[in-house]
Amino acid sequence: MTVTPLNNKKPFTPTLESKSQNPNxxxxxxxxxxxxxxxxxxxxxxxxxxxxxxxxxxxxxxxxxxxxxxxxxxxxxxxxxxxxxxxxxxxxxxxxxxxxxxxxxxxxxxxxxxxxxxxxIESGTLQNLLEKYTFFNDVEVLFYLVQISTGLSVLHLSKIIYRDLKPENILLTSDGNIKLADFGLSKDVSTSNGRTNSVCGTVNYLAPEVICGESYSYSIDWYSLGVLLHQLYTGELPYELPHDSSNYSDVMMETILKGKLKIDPFIDPLGRSFLKWLTQMNPRHRPQDVNELRLHGWVSDLDWVGIINQQVQAPHLSHAxxxxxxxxxxxxxxxxxxxxxxxxxxxxxxxxxxxxxx
CATH class of the missing domain: 3.30.200.20 (Phosphorylase Kinase; domain 1)
Known part of the structure; x- marks a missing residue:
């Protein structure tokens, strides 16, 4: 699969149409x-x-x-x-x-x-793929990045914070494209000025401000995306934790609050820069929306329109x-x-x- 360059850098707004049919x-x-x-x-x-x-x-x-x-x-x-x-x-x-x-x-x-x-959605989850292949190559990670970030943007444009981005909640269609699932922890913030402060989510992917119980907004989803992308790229979370930790959740939250993320040195410099940007401690220093995110040098030349419109072949199509x-x-x-x-x-x-x- 090849990812062709896209020279059009105009602001991007995901289409809100779908071809899905209602079986009832x-x-x-x-x-x-x-x-x-x-x-x-x-x-x-x-x-x-x-x-x-x-x-x-x-x-x-x-x-x-x-x-x-x-x-x-x-x-x-x-x-x-x-x-x-x-x-x-x-x-x-x-x-x-x-x-x-x-x-x-x-x-x-x-x-x-x-x-x-x-x-x-009949072809399993990204978690199933990780269990099978352990990690993905650059082209595969970037393909999933485009579709996942577009899905997050769709939620954000609908005034919804996802709050539970993780491989288990990313489903694969028969063509290998992704769909976000499980909105039990998601929050509609259309009546609260785009903000909330509930402490919820899966600990491995929590942003620091969520753990602290501070007021937060859509940028917590970009933090979770940074953690997820590291996992897709390396097969591991970007944290170094003691192997004998008896209280995993507490240790994990303490590590996140101290900003002790460990980005794999084998990821190329642009990729490392991108992941560090998404996982900034200060939410104001993360991308604020998908338009800002797609300007980064690691992803700016991707065929965003082709991948979003499913004109580019998805990775692991045979598995799907x-x-x-x-x-x-x-x-x-x-x-x-x-x-x-x-x-x-x-x-x-x-x-x-x-x-x-x-």
Missing amino acids: QKNLNNPKRITKITDYQLIKQIGNGSYGTVWLSKNKSTSKVCAIKVLKKSQLWLDESLYTISKERKLMKKLKEKPFIVQSIESFSNPRYIFLALEL RQMSRTTSHLIQDLADHSEEYQTKHYEVNLFGSTFSDF
């Missing part, structure tokens, strides 16, 4: 039609968490494939997590039709469960297509587990109006 369009066009879990074929469990499971699924009326999260109301109630789920659902509605973002299809519920139907073929094979399975989540007509909703939004 028939139901959405008929608001009186209440979706039931048995409207879907739940084929195979592909994820599992404390709140429930994720299923490879197919809409029985349209044959469109998707992923369905099945969430236990009782667990959400006990963990007081309704706000997080509701917030994520609202954010995904706001991000409808946005590029490089996993799309929500619909949500519905019954007395026991909440169901979230999501766009299926193999994963996609595996998914396509699974879809042919006639198994259907939807009845396991279908409640009886006489069951009482014990949660009243608590989950009425779903």
